[in-house]
Amino acid sequence: MSLILEESPETRGNVTRILLYTFAVLATALWIWNHRQKQTRFYKLGNKIPGPDTLPLLGNAHLALGKNSSEIMALAMEFAQRFSSVTRVWLGPKLYIFLTEPDDVEVILNSHVHIDKAEDYKYFEPWLGEGLLISSGEKWRSHRKMIAPTFHINILKSFIGPFNQNSRNVVEKMRREMGKVFDVHDYMSGVTVDILLETAMGITRETQDKSGFDYAMAVMKMCEIIHLRHYKLWLRFDSFFKFTSYFKEQIKLLNIIHGLTTKVIKEKKKEYLENKEKGIIPPTLEELTKSSNGNGVNGDTKTLSDTVFKGLRDDLDFNDENDVGEKKRLAFLDLMLESAQNGSNNITDTEIKEEVDTIMFEGHDTTAAGSSFVLCLLAVYHEVQTRVYDELYEIFGDSDRPATFEDTLHMKYLERVILESLRLYPPVPAIARKLNQDVKIVTDGFVLPAGSTVVIGTFKIHRSPKFYKNPDEFNPDNFLPENTQNRHYYSFIPFSAGPRSCVGRKYAMLKLKVLLSTILRNFRVVSNVTEDQFTLQGDIILKRTDGFRLKIEPRKRVPSTPYEAEKSV
């Protein structure tokens, strides 16, 4: 600056001229680039789709600046209202297309071609590597084929023991909150990680040392960092993120997480080989999932959700009446190690670690949010809670016995409540895919160009008046058989659908029933917050920014009076 001031007026004029020329050349180059881009097929197809007005270069990115995740969620809802069921948004040169019409959603989700995850999933990579959630192509296909059977109903039935034990443990912990307002999500998160440690890695409470607790804490904190990176736009850039304290924290957390998974895999592998030498070989996946009637399907074990999800055409439709029993219980990790060792699957230790870490992530936050929303809704709608409890009283009376798999089949009203809660508050509120090929959708024959990102607005679809009468109202009867049978399958997709649907769907439903029934048999949940006061955070996992606050009261183990029961119908 001082240099310029000392120079002659003529030199100063030259500098100004050079700056102006440079600016003019740059601006012209940008304009030409912008104009030429607009002429490309990608831009032309993108711009045929309705969406908010754009600014040169920025597209619509300025609309997201300075907004927190709740405000971005509100904006997305406003766009969905203002534009059609197909809306485009440009974030600079990146094209995002939002779909909320089940016919269009089916075109994407039911396809075996459009299965690649959007770039937004990349923050998981340091943690989950190429695990099932983010992998693509042949790797995803072969691992999915290997992992889907480890969620066979026979294996899930053998998890009833840990589901019950951990649910009873959390009930004991929650007693200390009696009569106070507290955030129930903290408890749901803790119990979910404990259950996963046991069912995914085979680490029981008895075998768990401090590393199990540290792992659980690290999983929860990693989820928080990833959530932050989704809504704090500047943290999305690795080059910036690396200079923040979050990055240092992430390194520490990943050391804990990967340290434990690696250690457990090593120990389990050693144990397996030692047992093999002694001639003790665990049952194979094929043996555990063998069907008694040959076709693997048994109508007696079908639940309401099996019927609700039957049109979604995934690879989880197996059912069997064989009960493998407690003795044969194997965690996912054991099953993967066993199949790698006996040669039925070609999977390395690193890949096994990535899959176990993936299951720990996917199975944790989703069910913690899902169970917290159910409890908060029941705390608001007492008459629904009364009906749920009456059903539980019919099954268990005033006994304290643990739930059996058979009991869960009788929890029909509770199941409707869970499904309705997943409809109004889907834990995964949106699903994103990267398109590698152009796709023609049903609405107005729009062609979504290769290279764009498709965002499926589950939250919005679930609240469509076209499929639900009074769509914003909490009404478990939306899932009465007569109301579900003719509804578009893709109008209810909390677990996504098609070949890339949630592999833990049946696990989640079974666990939610055991956990929620145990809590509700012990406590009555109450809240003075009404549903319209819930503030939502539209992150990768839907949460309440105001916290999942409620109160618990001791449950009187008696059914409601006939008058109360009548009122609640």
Ligand code: HEM
């Ligand atoms: C209420 C609970 C749950 C909900 C709402 C849910 C929802 C979902 C959704 C929507 C997807 C697709 C995500 C996408 O395409 O971006 C998904 C994928 C997945 N989920 Fe879940 N999930 C739940 C529980 C679980 C549990 C308990 C596990 C495991 C124990 C699990 C394991 C997975 C895995 C491994 C994938 C990736 C599947 C693939 O890409 O092939 N989920 N989940």
